[in-house]
Amino acid sequence: MASKDEQALVMVMTVLHTPEIFDLKPFSILRARFDPVELAGLIGDFGLHINVKFESAPKGTRDGAAVAFYDSVEDALFVNFTDAFSISLQGLVIHEAVHALCDKNKAKMDIGTSESMAYIVQCHFQMLRAGWGAPRPGAGARDGKDPWDVVFAQGTEIAERLESGFETGELSAFSYQPMRKAVNLHPNYKDKISQPAIYNGFKRRTK
Ligand SMILES: [Zn+2]
Secondary structure (H helix, E strand, O other): OOOHHHHHHHHHHHHHOOHHHHHOOOEEEOOEEEOHHHHHHHHHOEOOOEEEEEOOOOOOEEEOOEEEEEEOOOOEEEEOOOOOOOHHHHHHHHHHHHHHHHHHOOOOOEHHHHHHHHHHHHHHHHHHHHOOOOOOOOOOOOOOOOOOOHHHHHHHHHHHHHHHOOOOEEOOHHHHHHHHHHHHHOOOOOOOOOOEOOOOOOOOOOO
16 A cells, blocks of 8 residues: 555646646746646656655645645655545646645745746646636635735736736736735735745756
């Protein structure tokens, strides 16, 4: 029987095999790039350069009782679940994988930029999986005003603009500023958005 850590690793790899990842659009925020092909390519790093641990992280991105957290100093992904059976749990894994990708690329960005990117990709991924007619991802009161929900409301709007081609390449201030503001409303990141995200590359190189 595989250990919980091994089951969590298989779960992450399964999510990274989702074909919709290739339907995501590349974009950048303040020149920090997101490339869906690179995201899919992270599958070769999980279990090798990135440890996956089944452990309840004290902080992290949540979906109900599920918590996921990427530690860029330890190069480790913590999850307290081993089966991403729902689209929102898959989205949680994708969100943290975006942080891992920024770490791999040693991206220079602050927490506001880092979380904006992760929420936009998470929302886009979930809409691609669920279908554009489905309810958008959300949290809390899901009213676009609740501090837990605004990141999803903004992230989904920008995902729609990327999907339609209204946004390409470098994200416009029209999209980015409200997204950054939404991150600053979120209880996890409030008043932390200008702190640098520590993306220093993977340390467990095998060659
Ligand atoms: Zn995050």
